[in-house]
Amino acid sequence: MGTIMSDVQTPLSRENFLQSVKYDAAGLVPAVAQDVTTGAVLMLAWMNEHSLRQTITTGNVTYWSRSRQQLWRKGETSGHTQRLVEAYVDCDGDTLLLKVEQTGPACHTGAPACFFRMLRE
């Protein structure tokens, strides 16, 4: 089964972090938001480089809305904001993980998280 490395994080400076991200053909990267307190996976949304820079600079998680084709500061209308606590980029640079402080429900349906529909065999 191989050896499990100790759970060491590799720290990256802001510029190294930004340069590590590989965007898809549309200039986007998926970002998984996880509640830093509960560990719940809240949602997945998309970022372009501008929204990622804005998220890091302001601490207010800001996505790119693919449906509206515009920057989308999470909670800008609902008040259900996400405060960035930790940001990770995966091994091959094509996914982000954001640990956040979530205010209110993360899902537009009012559910705490977007993953409330479960397979039940």
Added chain:
Amino acid sequence: MGTIMSDVQTPLSRENFLQSVKYDAAGLVPAVAQDVTTGAVLMLAWMNEHSLRQTITTGNVTYWSRSRQQLWRKGETSGHTQRLVEAYVDCDGDTLLLKVEQTGPACHTGAPACFFRMLRE
């Protein structure tokens, strides 16, 4: 801030679950794998309908490798398999969340999870 709904899951039958999934133009949907024991977000990979059906049928998490353009049963060469415990589809059907029992490290680098590069300001 609105009201937070109680954390109730909506159960879906296998066919309803499969029909809820919306694939992108390439026929793929992102799947987030979360360690059911620790809550750690392990990785994000992609599934097509065939790999999702195979995952549900066998309990062995099986992705679609975009680089190799073939089915990829996680751990088929490394032994670092993922056993499906719970599967969720998000509110708009375009992301999956898989709670898994991970054998060995999830990342091909040997790290426990793919998200080991962290922004450090």
